[in-house]
Amino acid sequence: MKTWKLLAKAAALALAATGAQAEMGVSADEIKIGGAHDLSGIFAPFSVPAVKAANLYFDEVNAAGGVHGRKITYIVEDHGYQVPKAVQAANKLVNRDQVFAMLLNLGTPHNLAMFKLMGPKGVPNVSPLTAARQMVEPFEPWKFAGTSSYFDGVQATTEYMAAEQGSKTFCLMYLPTDFGIEIKEGLQAGAAASGTAYGVETKHKPDETDFAGALGKIKDGGCDTVGLALGVSQTINVIATANKLGMSDMKFVLSSAGFHTVVAKGLAAQGVMGGVYAGAGWQDLEARLATPEVGGWVKAYTEATGEKFPGSGALLGRSAAELLVRGLEAAGPDLTRDGFIAAMEGLAFQDVISGYPVAMSGDNHVAGRSVFVSVVENGSWKLIQTIE
16 A cells, blocks of 8 residues: 555656646746857847846846746857858757747847747747847737837937938948848838938948948938948948048938947947937936946946946846746746746836836737937937937
């Protein structure tokens, strides 16, 4: 009889353990999260600090006991801004590592390619490092964007430029990818709404470094304001080159992909102190350091990493990690993907670090919808307009 009871107890424990591990990426003491990043390509200034900041946040959560007793493990793969490598990374994370969700995946075409692996299994995609509309359109229950879209940000900034800065002819230099095309559409929509012209456009490659010829075409086209949809270093290169070519009166419009501390500081180092505008879904850190939570996080991040200041990538990584953890906490101890999705749809809080209100629902999977229009001023970003 005792032997039978022992065997029954062992069977019950095994069944319970199996049930605890039934949801992919979730065990009794761990939640596995994946991330496909550009750690070595043109958008590494976003991915590298984003990973650091997210892991620092997870370290704090894990040190405090995790989420309902489970520690978060963030498994990161580098795709170097190459779509085939992004697909390979997603295949490993989804099928071999069997992650519960993906967080901060970088790149518009990269996410779209990875969706083909994530969608059939319903793997939640949380706060990708791209503000493309396709991150939530068409609607899928497993898609969650962090901030307002490239389109909304660029359209709002274009309309601001026409109304407040006297812009009359908008032109574009862009990567002919899903990312670049959305910037183009936002710029065209803003120009149409403001009754201004859309003129010359030039296409570029991710590894391109010589923009003198393209800028010559832009100048000959009578453009006074140029939209940019390029890599971070390329953005700095183009604006600095225009300044050296005597085109210092040219104004530039960037999306959130160019709204980066590195851009403002890099331009200042090249002698460019103004004339650069961006529309993004978050606020820059420098002007908000007096806010205790912001100043405290900046201090903790710099001490932990040895960096002088956390850039935009770090800010986005920190915010995405908080959003994910809040969703996991709200989902409760019996964690399932369906429960997590329902919990995410009920989140509402103020993201103090990024400076925007979070509010999601069953038909809204964009955490923050505000657009903040900023201008480079002496090596820093200055907020000039907020659109709710």
